[in-house]
Amino acid sequence: MRLYYRYIALLIATTLTLGCTSYPQQGTGGLAESYASAGFSPVMPDEPLGPEHGLRFDWQLAKLHLDALIREGAKWCFPAAVVQALEKQNRIARELEGGLLLDAANDLVIQRNRLNRLEQQLDYVTSQTRCAPPSDQNQLNQQLAIVDKLFNLLNVDNQFAFNSIEINPKFMGHLAQATHLLNEYPMLSVVVTGHADSTGSEEHNNKLAKGRAEQVKRYLTIFGLEAKRVSTQSLGDSLPLYQGDSPA
Template structure:
């Protein structure tokens, strides 16, 4: 049975959680973004307890972790280091959300993680048909690159919420963009894919344009800070991929954002980090 088939079996467990309560950007240690948390050791079943929604969540999370472990064992870490770092970061966030009982937040993040892992699996299959993903000869250099990718993921994917109907970037996130630009100028094999998002307010066409404006505004400031425009791809998904489901003011705020992927072009000497 393929990973896709296994994940489909567990998808119904996740679907039952969409209408449950949620909380966005909780305090440190109570869910949070989880970039620096220690991965919790979750079991899909609790002994001597009746089955409930959290068991389904833990099972779904467990399947996703096994899929990532399998991809790493096949060499994904060596050919797609940026994708693996971002998947591991998402895993840590989900672990903290489950620990804090933030089941809807965890449900949304598991959906995103599974989509990213399926994409990574397809990329890895393509590459391994042509070559092998093996550890680089200069492992110290690779570990240094991985640390930079982790730092960029942290800088670029937090505190980037936008005001209603606005593309203006808040000062704190602008500082993150400046730091990221300086790092990227030193590591020319790392590029960015910036995806704009909007909340559900307004028409789908307007939100598509607004989300693209946010992505392009991020690109604009990165260029101002010295990064070559050619290294930044901009995309828009409008309102179609919310970070969190719901319609409260706090949820709409977190859905007005950009999401940024780090794209590494230094993988076995070939540009394997393609969309």
């Protein structure tokens, strides 16, 4: 495969979640996110329609979009991106089933942007070449398993101290583990995306998001990852991963 097939996106949440995190009902979160069903509870004729029904419709549209991209070859051209999109799709389904509507709405915005970007990349690649299954399927499956492990390892809550670029000790351990895995698979590169919540000024949020993304890159390189394998970008508060309305 070519080099551009091997990028994984590392989303860095730049808002404090301690004290501001919502939780689903028992049995509707956690590891269940990896096994979401494709459907939801049916809408009864006498049931009033609410925001959750609109979110379910948006989820179905995102699922159809992702399925179409997979059929067009995204699974072969951008396997890591597809793995992460499927993870996010399952997470949104569990949030909807658990009644976490605000979290689901935020994740749907992120998913739509991710799928639009994937579609643009796929259109560009397929205009010049053809996406085809690899000659060694076992090797691809192994690499996708590593991407999935890295995704779950790095996309966790409480990565930073409140309103600071300082990394929490537990997340620092995750970065060390990720570096060890990445050094075993030199064909993988990391894109660190900084996000901020909607509180504070735009200038402050942009600076905070960029600073945190750069801090993650710094620690990855300290732990032994080549700097050229890590790139950073910042979305500021234009696409928050979490709502920032609650005091932390």
